[in-house]
Amino acid sequence: MRIRDFLFRRYTVLTVVILLLLSALILISLRVKERKGVVFFDGLLMEICSPFQKTSTFVIKKVRGVFQGYLFLVDLHRENETLKKRMADLQRENDQMREMVQNQERLRKLLQFKETLSSTAIAAEVVGRDPSSWFKSVTLNKGEKEGIRKGMAVISPGGVIGQIFKTAPSHSVVLLITDYNSAIDSIVRRTRAKAIVEGGGENRCQLKYLLRAEDVAQGDRVVTSGLSGNFPKGLMIGEITKVDKKGHGIFQYAELAPSVDFTRLEEVLVIKEYLPPPPEEKGKKVKKTR
Amino acid sequence: MKKVIFPLLLGIFFLVVQTTWLTSFPIRRIRPDIVLILTLYLGISSPPISGGILAFILGYLMDLFSGNGFGLYAFSRPILFYGAQLFKDRIYLESVHSRSLFVFLFALAEGFLLLVLVKALNPEPLRNLYPLFFPVFLPQSLSTALLSSVLFPLFRKGSSLLYAQPGLGRGGKG
Known part of the structure; x- marks a missing residue:
């Protein structure tokens, strides 16, 4: 008492x-x-909040579409009302059709890309982004119900996006490759030099554990090595923008620009089941190409 | 109860805006943290117990939609709330400049706290993150401070309309 x-x-x-x-x-x-209780509670709360996010994204897309469609029609106010209305109607229809064509084109590319993968992939839509500037993540409109689990690879036709970080029944959070906590096993396509791609913040990554003796140059493309388990081999990560060998130690420093523009991310693919290449291919030595 | 539910709903609304509308700005680095502005407003106007719990819940919700795996906002937001409570009677907060400076300093303080925690909690050593303070946190803190000069009077107006007195229950115990 x-x-x-x-x-x-x-x-x-x-x-x-x-x-x-x-x-x-x-x-x-x-x-x-990673206690289950907390994960469950997080998922439950995400499930409650995500529909608001989804609705908001939907509204933004609609408003942006209308705004973009009508923006350049402002000058036509001087012309007569009938003509303006007619033009506006036609323009709106045109914009809607263009938007549909663009959507179809994007989805077709996504579908074609999905067919090229030797794995089961789920298409998902980006409905939200990280609330802070420090961490880099996006929220998807698919979750555990669709079979999405933590650690699954997320890609787009442009290249690697990141990994599933948190899941809820119908939503999930993807940790982007630009986040400081992200690390992906990779190889430089031209020289087959191995390195780890780490996030470097605003649309930028860095190559870690890249041996000083390795020949890498600005413009070299970096792809997934297939060794990290979740990512199929050969997916584009980005292009080297800066190489620095001035420092001491056995490693050199290199910066990478991701091949995907994360600011325009709308649809992605989540690799549900990745089938690694047969063992005999794994054992083959890769010849260095210059 | 009304004094808890309204700020909570407003916080959820702000979080949704922050994860959707504010991320569609053409300049990516200028992204004001409106949930932080609300937390600081609660800090200077709410009772310590209910306000502290609200700050914790808002931080928890921030963590859910963030790429931060540890849940750092659930820790940092109550600290900021009680920091604001501690300084509210010592700082003159009636002018636009002082309010903006108040928010700016708290936003920077949270930035430092997050950097230290991320560095300390990460199992693998991260490279030197402190230089990133300027390109990341400074623009965010500045934009948050600027927006607070608009939002603080709106909050005050809103709470005076809702509760028939400025503030969200000033002077109470929870």
């Missing part, structure tokens, strides 16, 4: 502050250990 009095009457605010910070620390600890 005395302890309760002490805690909840004399030092109520202080107790709440300590309890809140302790809860946050416990949550951090549980997340590090």
Whole structure:
């Protein structure tokens, strides 16, 4: 009784502050250990909030479409009303059709790309982005119900996007390759030099553990090595933009520009089941090409 | 209850706006953190207990849609809330400049805290992240501070309309 009095009457605010910070620390600890309870609770809350996000994205797309469609018709206000209305109607129809053609073209590319993969892939739509500038992630409109699990590779016809980081029944969060916590096993296509692609923030990555002796140059393309398990071999990651051998040590520094423009990301493919190449191919030595 | 539900719904709305509308800005680095502005407003106007819990929940929700795997916002947002509570009577917050400076300093403080925590908690050593403070956090903190000069009066107006007094229950205990 005395302890309760002490805690909840004399030092109520202080107790709440300590309890809140302790809860946050416990949550951090549980997340590090990937406890199921926290994952379930996170998924549940995401499921509640994501529909709002989805609706908002839908509204933005619609508003943007209408805005873009009508923007250059402003000058026509001087012309007579009938002609303006007629033109506006035609323009809207035209924009809608163009949008449809663009959508179809994008989806066709995605479908063609999906058919080229020796794995089962799920197409998903981007419905939200990371609320902070520090971390780089996007929210997808597909989740556990569609078979998406943590760690699955996410790609687009342009190249590698990232990996599934969190899942909820019908939504999931993708950690982009530009995030500081992202790391993907890769090879330089021209020289077959091995390295790890790490996120470097705003639309930028860096190559880690790239041996100084390896021949790499600006403009070299970097692809997935197929060794990290989730990513099929040979998917485009990006192009080397900077090489620096000035420092000390056995490694050299290289910067990479991702092949995908993450600011315009709309649809992606989640690789559900990746079938690695047969063992005899794995054993073959890869000849260096220059 | 009304004093908890309204800010919570507003926080969820702000989070949705932050993850959708604000990310579609052409300049990627200028992305104000409107949930942070709300948390700081709660810090200077809400009772410590209900406000602290709200800050924790808003931080938790931020973590859900973020690529941050540890849940750092659930930790940093209550700290910012109580920081604001601590300084609210010591700083003059009636002018636009002082409010913006207040938000700017808190946004920068959160940036530092996140950097330190990310560095400390990551199992693999990350490269030196501190130089990224300028290209990432400074623009975000500045845009957040600028937007706060618009949002703070709106919050005040909104709470005076909702609760028939400015602030979200100033002086109460929770």
